[in-house]
Amino acid sequence: MAEQPYAIEMRGITKTFGSVVANKDVNLTLKKGEILALLGENGSGKTTLMNMLSGIYAPDKGEILVDGEPAVIASPEDAKRLGIGMVHQHFKLVDVFSAADNIWMGKSGAGFSLGRDRYQEVADTAKRFGFDLDPRKKVESMAVSEKQTLEIIKVLYYGAKVIILDEPTAVLTVQEIEKLFGVLRRMKEDGHSIIIITHKLNEVLDVSDRVAILRKGEYIGTVDTASTNEQELTEYMVGRKVDLNIDRPVVEKTRPLLEIRDLTILNDEGATAIDHVNFYIRGGEILGVAGIAGCGQRELCEAIAGLRPIQSGQMIHKGDNIVGLSPKAILDKGISMSFIPEDRLGMGLAPSLSITDNMLLKNYGDSKGPLVDRKLGRADAEHVIEELGVVTPSTETPVRLLSGGNVQKVLLGREIKAGPNVLITAYPVRGLDINSSYAIYHILNQQKQDGVGILFVGEDLDVMLALCDKIMVLCHGRMMGVVHAHKTSKEELGLMMTGALDLSNKYEDKPAGIARDTNIVPDQPEDEGKEA
Amino acid sequence: MRFHIVKRDAFPLWKRLSFYLGAVVIALLLGAVVLMAIGVNPVDYYWRMFTMGMVGNKIAYRAFENYLKVFVPLVVTSVALSLAFKMRFWNIGGEGQFILGAVAAAAVAFQAGPLLPEPLTLVLMCLAAMLAAGLYGVVTAVFKVKFGTSETLLTLMLNYVALYFITFLGETKAAWNFFLEPSSARPIFTSFSSLAEFPGIPIGKFHLNVCVILAVLIGVGIYFYLKYTKHGYEIAVVGDSIGTARYAGMKVNRIILRTVFLSACLIGLAAAFKVGTAGILSTAITDDVGWTGIIVAWLAKLNTGVIFLVSALIGVLQYGSAAAAATFAQVDSSFADMLQGAILFLVLAADFFTRFRVVPSAKGGNSNGNG
Numbered sequence: 001m002a003e004q005p006y007a008i009e010m011r012g013i014t015k016t017f018g019s020v021v022a023n024k025d026v027n028l029t030l031k032k033g034e035i036l037a038l039l040g041e042n043g044s045g046k047t048t049l050m051n052m053l054s055g056i057y058a059p060d061k062g063e064i065l066v067d068g069e070p071a072v073i074a075s076p077e078d079a080k081r082l083g084i085g086m087v088h089q090h091f092k093l094v095d096v097f098s099a100a101d102n103i104w105m106g107k108s109g110a111g112f113s114l115g116r117d118r119y120q121e122v123a124d125t126a127k128r129f130g131f132d133l134d135p136r137k138k139v140e141s142m143a144v145s146e147k148q149t150l151e152i153i154k155v156l157y158y159g160a161k162v163i164i165l166d167e168p169t170a171v172l173t174v175q176e177i178e179k180l181f182g183v184l185r186r187m188k189e190d191g192h193s194i195i196i197i198t199h200k201l202n203e204v205l206d207v208s209d210r211v212a213i214l215r216k217g218e219y220i221g222t223v224d225t226a227s228t229n230e231q232e233l234t235e236y237m238v239g240r241k242v243d244l245n246i247d248r249p250v251v252e253k254t255r256p257l258l259e260i261r262d263l264t265i266l267n268d269e270g271a272t273a274i275d276h277v278n279f280y281i282r283g284g285e286i287l288g289v290a291g292i293a294g295c296g297q298r299e300l301c302e303a304i305a306g307l308r309p310i311q312s313g314q315m316i317h318k319g320d321n322i323v324g325l326s327p328k329a330i331l332d333k334g335i336s337m338s339f340i341p342e343d344r345l346g347m348g349l350a351p352s353l354s355i356t357d358n359m360l361l362k363n364y365g366d367s368k369g370p371l372v373d374r375k376l377g378r379a380d381a382e383h384v385i386e387e388l389g390v391v392t393p394s395t396e397t398p399v400r401l402l403s404g405g406n407v408q409k410v411l412l413g414r415e416i417k418a419g420p421n422v423l424i425t426a427y428p429v430r431g432l433d434i435n436s437s438y439a440i441y442h443i444l445n446q447q448k449q450d451g452v453g454i455l456f457v458g459e460d461l462d463v464m465l466a467l468c469d470k471i472m473v474l475c476h477g478r479m480m481g482v483v484h485a486h487k488t489s490k491e492e493l494g495l496m497m498t499g500a501l502d503l504s505n506k507y508e509d510k511p512a513g514i515a516r517d518t519n520i521v522p523d524q525p526e527d528e529g530k531e532a
Numbered sequence: 533m534r535f536h537i538v539k540r541d542a543f544p545l546w547k548r549l550s551f552y553l554g555a556v557v558i559a560l561l562l563g564a565v566v567l568m569a570i571g572v573n574p575v576d577y578y579w580r581m582f583t584m585g586m587v588g589n590k591i592a593y594r595a596f597e598n599y600l601k602v603f604v605p606l607v608v609t610s611v612a613l614s615l616a617f618k619m620r621f622w623n624i625g626g627e628g629q630f631i632l633g634a635v636a637a638a639a640v641a642f643q644a645g646p647l648l649p650e651p652l653t654l655v656l657m658c659l660a661a662m663l664a665a666g667l668y669g670v671v672t673a674v675f676k677v678k679f680g681t682s683e684t685l686l687t688l689m690l691n692y693v694a695l696y697f698i699t700f701l702g703e704t705k706a707a708w709n710f711f712l713e714p715s716s717a718r719p720i721f722t723s724f725s726s727l728a729e730f731p732g733i734p735i736g737k738f739h740l741n742v743c744v745i746l747a748v749l750i751g752v753g754i755y756f757y758l759k760y761t762k763h764g765y766e767i768a769v770v771g772d773s774i775g776t777a778r779y780a781g782m783k784v785n786r787i788i789l790r791t792v793f794l795s796a797c798l799i800g801l802a803a804a805f806k807v808g809t810a811g812i813l814s815t816a817i818t819d820d821v822g823w824t825g826i827i828v829a830w831l832a833k834l835n836t837g838v839i840f841l842v843s844a845l846i847g848v849l850q851y852g853s854a855a856a857a858a859t860f861a862q863v864d865s866s867f868a869d870m871l872q873g874a875i876l877f878l879v880l881a882a883d884f885f886t887r888f889r890v891v892p893s894a895k896g897g898n899s900n901g902n903g
Contacts, residue, residue: 018539058536060891307778328781337779348779350772357765361780364765372765 007032007066007162008053008084012081013062015048022048025062028212035184035194037208037225039201041237041433042404044311045196045217047089049163050517053195055079055088055190064424066162072074073430085155086164093139100135102152125157129187138415144293145179154182163187164195169203173292174236174461174494181207197320199237201230202462202503215239238434246441246466248485249449257453259302259334263442265299265477273299275477276313281422281453286299286444288468288485292497297457298339301426304455306330317422331362336420339457340427348411351400355381355392361413388443404513405436412443422448426457427529441467454496475499537888548886555878563871572860582848585855593738598742599851602819604747605630611754611780612798616836618758619771619791625672625687626799627693627824629665634817635698635711635801636664637807640723642710645727653728654808661804662797669796670789677785683792691822692753699815711813723827725811739794743805751796755836767791819850827876846872 008030023045040046051057053064055076066069066082073079079086093102100122119135126133131149139147148168155163165184169177184194184207198204204211205225212238213220220236232240233405259280267273273296281287289297302308304315307325315322322330337347349358360377367373381395388409392402399407414429425444429437444467448454458464464471465485473480473496474493480496481503495501564574579587584599586592609626616623637657645653672686702712705719713722732739758764767786770777799822806817828846832838835891853868 016538060538305779306781326781327779331781339779347777350769350776351769352772357768360765361769365763368759370763374758399780512536 005030006030006065007067008195009065010049010053011063011065011067013052013059013064014047014299015045015057015059017054021217023052023059023214024217024219026217029222030195031210032193033188033191033514034209035188035196035207036203036222037204037211038195038197038209038214038236039199039211039233041199043433044214045263046214047166048217049214050086050166050195050197053079053084053162063286065167070523072386076191080158080160082165083161083163084177085160085169087148087151087155087166088306089170089523091151091191092153093147093150094249095384096138099133099142099150102139102150103115106158122153122157125413126153129153129156129190129417130183145176147350156187156383161191162193162195164197167199168196169198170459171293173228173497175498177203181360183304185219189445190397195277195395200460201233204233205230213237231330232459234406234434242271242438246438246463247445248467249445251449251451253285254451256280256295257318258455259314261314262314262484263300263303264311265296265303266311267296267299272311272402273477274303274474277474277479279479279482281455283421283451284448285469286448286454286484287455288464288471289455289463289474290461290471290493290497291474293459295474295497297426297474299422299477300474301337301455304330304335304424322417322508328365331418334419334421335424336415336418336422338415338426338428339391340373340408340411341377349399352394352398354398355385355390355402355410356395358410359384359417361414361491362418380414380417384410386416388413388439403454405432405439408432408436408440412440416443416447420452424455424456424457427459428456429463430459437463447468464488465493473497479504535892538891540887540889543683543886550591551882551886552879556875557844559871559874559878562874563867566686566867566870567606567863569861572863575587577856577860577863580856580859581852584852585858593736595855597732597739597741598785599847601806601809602746602851603843603847604741604743605819606821606824606828606847607840608747608750608780608802608833609799609821610828610839611751611836612795612802613825614829614832615758615767615798615835615841616792616795616826619830621673621686621788621792621795622684623672623792623795624684624822625669625690625820626825627820628687628691628822629669629796629799629804630806630818630822631666631694631698631774632668633661633665633803634807634813635701636800637661637804638711638813641724641728641807645724650728652731655890657728657808658801658804661800661807662801665800665803666793666797669799670793673789673792677788689841695815698813698817702813702815712769716892721813723812728808729811730805730808743809750801751836751840758836763787763790770844782868783838824872827872829877831879849875 004030005252008028010028011426012028013023013026014021022339026045026049038046038050043428048057052059052071055073055078064439071082073082073084079212094105097105100119103122104118118470122135123133126135129455131153133146133149133153139150142150148171167178172180192277196208208225210222210224211228211233212222213233215237230244234244256445261278263274263277264272264343265274277288277300289300291297303310304321306325306329310323317333317335320333322333322335350361356377358519360374360488364372367376371477378395384390385392385395389411390402390406390413392406399410402410412425415423428440428444432440441463443456444456455526456464456468465488468485470482471485471488471493472482473493475497476499480499480501483503492501496503538576560578564578567574567577584595584710586595589595613623613626622669640657640660641653644656645865649655668690669687672683672690672743675681675686676683701709702721705712711721712721720885730741730743732741766777768780768786769783770787772785777787802821803817803848806819807813810817828839828842849868849872853863853871854865857863857865
């Protein structure tokens with residue numbers, strides 16, 4: 001063989017979980033010194049495939065060649081020995097350990113005692129690859145991007161030549177993503193081979209040399225990045241032509257339905273999560289909330305839904321103060337909140353209960369007598385299944401057995417069924433494939449056209465720019481300003497998200513966030529009277 | 533050859549049942565090995581045990597009555613525990629709650645028995661037992677919702693407090709201690725069966741104790757409660773996801789307190805049934821139902837109907853081994869405990885195999901399953 005062997009070659013890999021085929025006869029090649037993007041929708045088997053490379057799963061069938069030699073990767077230890085390292089989507093770090101200790105604890109033959117030199121050693125590794133890292137810093141006090149850097153250094157320290165990154169950009173801002181890509185390019189020049197898992201097309205085109213595409217566990221093919229484009233990649237990924245435009249219907253806006261004034265909220269640790277924030281939502285508009293993970297979105301949503309006590313400030317719904325009301329009372333006023341947490345099931349749904357039972361979650365108490373009216377729930381379940389096209393064997397199927405897209409449709413369906421006038425939705429498309437995401441956007445737009453005011457907490461700036469009317473940016477709990485979606489740019493939002501740009505005091509005559517076009521000003525007597 | 537574990541899909545019910553049955557059979561075979569080692573014919577022994585010495589016995593109805601006395605407290609306690617477990621509240625304080633209930637019931641029998649008609653005394657005994665056990669149980673729930681303490685530790689430790697309390701009553705000879713036999717110089721518990729005893733409904737020679745009927749009613753009631761009522765729905769949601777319950781506007785703390793109180797109350801009721809049929813206190817009054825009930829509830833996967841089935845089987849093991857001990861003096865009745873342990877482990881193993889299977893790792897080529 002004259003040709004240089006591949007760094008990694010996977011042949012005919014099949015992996016099943018029960019009857020679910022996660023990977024079917026997948027072939028993948030990784031050249032030395034290239035960046036390969038692994039593209040596919042959620043549930044297409046990207047992570048499963050990579051987990052087999054890093055020794056977490058064993059393939060049911062097929063073989064893996066490393067540097068042209070057949071290899072058995074039965075454990076992460078094996079992978080480490082073969083020079084394969086993976087940076088997982090959810091970081092595997094010990095919070096109370098320093099950066100150096102997190103790296104050092106996985107080192108084989110590190111000896112029994114903790115030497116002082118470990119800090120120097122780790123710092124040297126970081127410097128060698130051009131990273132800036134304080135080896136004594138504890139993980140718990142690190143920002144997300146720092147943690148990711150630490151994970152990458154860890155992998156490099158163990159001498160990995162093949163580095164796999166699972167959705168590394170999901171938690172980063174635009175500027176941080178640029179920085180990460182710079183690092184990846186430098187590593188490539190150093191002779192490392194990199195696989196980056198993602199479903200964001202612009203990133204694929206930006207950073208990769210080749211793109212391998214998976215669809216529903218099957219290997220579709222590998223193309224050179226230089227010779228392809230977004231539309232083509234989407235078709236490979238979804239299997240047919242997809243319209244990538246998101247509608248933004250223009251709807252006549254009503255007066256503000258929900259106004260937040262000077263709101264301050266503490267997080268679970270007692271630190272300020274939301275710091276004197278002002279904004280309002282009108283009927284017939286979608287207000288986006290952008291910010292890096294953990295900048296107070298969750299606390300804000302919980303406070304509005306009455307699940308978290310507030311420190312100070314006012315929340316006014318149609319002229320009534322809702323501060324201090326019970327979650328149920330707020331619900332009855334027509335404020336509906338759905339928050340999709342990272343595990344996607346933790347809040348809003350009871351995973352082991354049936355769709356019917358989940359439909360009843362918020363109104364089971366409305367029926368008379370001590371019994372639960374399941375007929376009502378079943379009718380609602382049937383309605384939502386039909387309206388939103390939920391794929392399920394029956395209304396009595398436990399929600400955890402449904403796929404992610406269907407779970408989220410059930411959740412959103414229940415919220416909409418209640419006929420809210422303010423809909424708060426956080427990460428409604430988290431982890432969904434393109435089709436399901438567009439179905440959700442469509443549902444939100446329909447609600448908007450029906451005059452509902454929508455607060456949309458999102459993570460994909462491209463989507464928010466296309467879908468929202470206005471976007472509010474939070475940074476460490478402080479509002480950096482509200483911008484019109486059609487007048488701003490990703491770069492501007494990115495700067496605001498990191499706190500580098502503060503537009504909240506742009507209009508000096510008006511208080512921050514109570515934007516130009518509100519028709520209720522704080523000192524309007526009509527409102528004050530009602531609050532008292 | 534390497535192996536790895538693969539998840540199974542829908543596993544038909546009959547196959548699952550046959551796995552469980554297989555587990556029980558293997559446990560019995562293991563027991564047979566032990567029996568043979570001590571020179572006992574396992575077939576004879578198991579025959580005695582599973583027929584509970586009733587075959588060829590002229591007073592077999594007596595044996596069955598006594599078997600039901602073992603069965604009733606166990607099944608009621610198991611059902612009560614399943615209520616808390618369904619909410620993921622790990623009440624392992626059944627022993628302590630049972631003891632407190634038993635003491636309260638006995639106290640009522642001694643004090644009110646001579647003054648009131650017997651039916652009224654029995655009702656008061658039940659109420660007192662439920663209240664005492666319920667309060668003893670709900671304390672842990674209060675600490676959990678107020679301070680986030682671990683209910684597992686608290687309920688566990690309170691078991692010992694209760695145990696030492698009843699031991700104290702049993703060993704302290706004093707004028708106030710009406711639980712003890714006045715005529716005896718040594719401290720021994722005295723009987724109150726002449727004052728209050730749950731009656732039996734005669735069916736021929738056999739007397740069906742009202743407690744059995746009440747236990748069945750409780751079972752049906754709890755099944756209905758969990759499945760159809762709003763309370764049951766709330767328990768299911770809180771158990772499944774506490775965050776979701778809060779988010780839906782449920783008063784989670786109240787639901788926890790209410791459910792734990794109910795669970796402990798029913799354990800108290802089980803204790804009243806036990807005391808009201810035994811007619812005497814004892815430091816071993818619980819018969820370990822607080823522990824066994826945990827096993828029963830889990831083996832039955834918290835399904836009320838199955839709890840009755842499993843309790844009946846465990847009851848057969850316990851009572852049967854005692855009955856068999858009459859013939860096979862060399863086999864201690866704690867053989868039943870060993871057998872019970874073996875069954876638990878093997879059923880858990882069978883459970884694993886109903887959900888997963890072990891397949892040899894294949895290198896290319898030969899496929900497994902439907903690929």
